[in-house]
Amino acid sequence: MSDDSPLPGLDLAAGLLEPPPRRDTYAGWQRWRTSRGQFAPAPRLTLAQWRALSPRERSLYDLHRTATHVNLPLQETPMSLKVSRLVNRRIRNNALKTRPSTRAGVMVTGWGYQGKTETVCEVAAAFEDAWLAMHHHLHPHPVGGTRDLHAPVAYAQTPVTAKPKSTCQAILGFFGAETKWLTLPQLIRQVADSLDDHGTKALILDDITRLRMHRADDQDTLDLIRAFMSMNVTLVLVGVDILGSGLLRQGRFDEHTRQWVLPPSQHARVHGLEATQTERRFDLVELDRFRYTTPGQIAAFHDHLAGLEANLRLLKAPPGMLTGGRMPEYLMRRTDGVVGLLERLIEDGCQEAIDSGKETLDEHLLDDVVLSLDDPDRDAQAGEVPAIPGSTPSRTAQPRTRRRNTVFDDHGPKGRTGS
Known part of the structure; x- marks a missing residue:
């Protein structure tokens, strides 16, 4: 390329061939956080x-x-600004609390492809930037004899078939912790220790509506997630149509505080994580589409x-x-x-x-x-892939499969008949 070219020094090979970072690991999250916004667009010609x-x-x-x-x-957008303000306020305020009280969490709902994950991650990354700068990029409360890994924000995806053990493993996978031979009580304790030792202030659990409330394992997993709120972190749950998913089936809406209130976790008491029988509170905010x-x-x-x-x-x-x-x-x-x-x-x-x-x-x-949203990383059954306007799925294109047996499904109190 000549020196008088309008594109001096154009070298895309290194940047474009590098795989995108995985935010569900500490190294990947740090690489994404520190490099976001650094992409240089093509010059205008x-x-x-x-x-x-x-x-x-x-x-x-x-x-x-x-x-x-x-x-x-x-x-x-006006919709994302509403979400950003709430998530930022909750994470920042909880991080500055010194009392060992339960931190209120945040649930971010909306349909697929509306930018929920990107909005939440951007807010969390901006918080981490400010938190690290405030502490000169050092852990403010280091733990003697442990690895010096300061992670103000942890991000994990809910497993497609979520169970308490796999959910704990997904969180511990962010820190690179060993989980192979641990029992469930040991995994839960390891999660609590990891969040505390690494100074984690916000825990993001994405795709939370992959939980199906008619499954006992999923009910135990939600119970466990509520127990995480005893670990002095702000729990941020991101999912599709949270109101319609059954996650709030046991909760009630408090008109005074405008929050959803969930009962204390039964699962946590079994493993000794819950110090008090405090109700768990969540702010619920929706990231809507354009109207x-x-x-x-x-x-x-x-x-x-x-x-x-x-x-x-x-x-x-x-x-x-x-x-x-x-x-x-x-x-x-x-x-x-x-x-x-x-x-x-x-x-x-x-x-x-x-x-x-x-x-x-x-x-x-x-x-x-033609818009096509074939994405192996998204669960269509959980609503993570939206319907495309004007598209009508062909009956002949759908493979014939056996319907799932629903005889043993628990449809909740409304679905039961009799006393």
Whole structure:
């Protein structure tokens, strides 16, 4: 590449071939936290500047543009701002408490692909940045004879088939702790010790609605999770449709505090973790999709589209490509206001625009983009994969499978007949 090239020093190979960090390990979380927001988008070029590049430079620039479109920055929306404020307030306030009282937790609900996990993780990462800076990146309460590992935030995913042991192992896996030969009481104690020894202030359990309340193991797991609130950490549970999942079946809503109140954990008393019979309180907040009814909702969606458009690198994109004419209504109709679906549509549309040489987005091009959400890391049965507007699943495309026997399912008090 020549010195007078408009793309000096472009070297994407190292950055793009590196696998993304796994946030469910300490090393992966730290790598994500310290590198988030560092992606450098492709420089803006005019069509004439692009044509002046050599074939190799064009190929590299197009690759950089593709990387830009699939790594769009997380935008703040009115819905995510509400969630961020609550989660940040709860984590920060609980972290500053000195009394050994039970910390209120937070439940973040919403449907799939609405940005719940990214919003919560961003808030937690910002808290950890500030907490580490306040303590000069040193553990404020080191434990003698232990490994110097300061983890203000721990992140774990709920196992698809959750049991108390596998849930403990998922949490301990974040710290790299040994779990192979431990019994359940030992695992629970190890979780308590790890959270305390490493100075953990917030524990994020993602995909919490993978728990099915008709299964005894899942009920024990939820009971165990409530016991974690005795460990002086802020418990942040993230899941799809928490209200409809049965997780709050035993809880009641306190009109005065606007919190959900759950009874004390029976499971924790068995293993000696619960010092008091205190009720467990959770703030429940929903991360909703965009709506398109009121002037304020329409303006918020237009602002979001303008933010997306500002980060696109298409060579023939006119001003107002996503916000002008009927395009906002079209995008709302195609995605139902779901942020993840909107980004997927724009991402795939930009690639089609580059491949075809059209270099702009319009309804005709986007009509040919078929949204597909096949993701092996998401549990469709738990609602983690949303329905795509306008798509009708084909009966012939569905493999015939035997229905699950539901005879022994516990459908809760409402489902029982008789006295």
